[in-house]
Amino acid sequence: MPTQLELAMNIMIRIFHQYSCKEGDSFKLDKGELKMLLQRELTKFLLCQKKPQLVDKIMQDLDANKDNEVDFNEFVVMVAALTVACNDYFVEQLKKKGK
């Protein structure tokens, strides 16, 4: 029985491969696969955090690479950056409440 944190790590690996295997290199996301992943797996969360422009920023950054591919390392860095942004928002709200 995995712990909650182990479950979170398993999910990141599973979700990446669920989309990366759709076409082309099975171990990388092309732009279409990445866009589909973002739209299907992160939309609600980003809306909830009131920072939907974050996805546009990520897409722009990936465009700058010009290889149109995202490996697992880059994907995890993206998820980490989004999670930090969400945590910052959460902590800000907690501090406003004086906790």
Next chain:
Amino acid sequence: MPTQLELAMNIMIRIFHQYSCKEGDSFKLDKGELKMLLQRELTKFLLCQKKPQLVDKIMQDLDANKDNEVDFNEFVVMVAALTVACNDYFVEQLKKKGK
């Protein structure tokens, strides 16, 4: 209803605060809190990956900072690094099987 990836992000935030609030700065992990988190939340996963020395390496790196505190950003980077290591192992196994 959150997606699986949103759930993973929520877990990372929740687990961090579950341990960081135990003593001292509520928004940072001291060494005791970090060690407890690693032992309780990641042991099985690391054993499964046959790379238990990874935790020692992380602890050493954190010691080098000498402030004995880990903020959320550093925690997420650590989880990301562990997840990449696990994914590398997973992909290696898949490639060996010729998939």
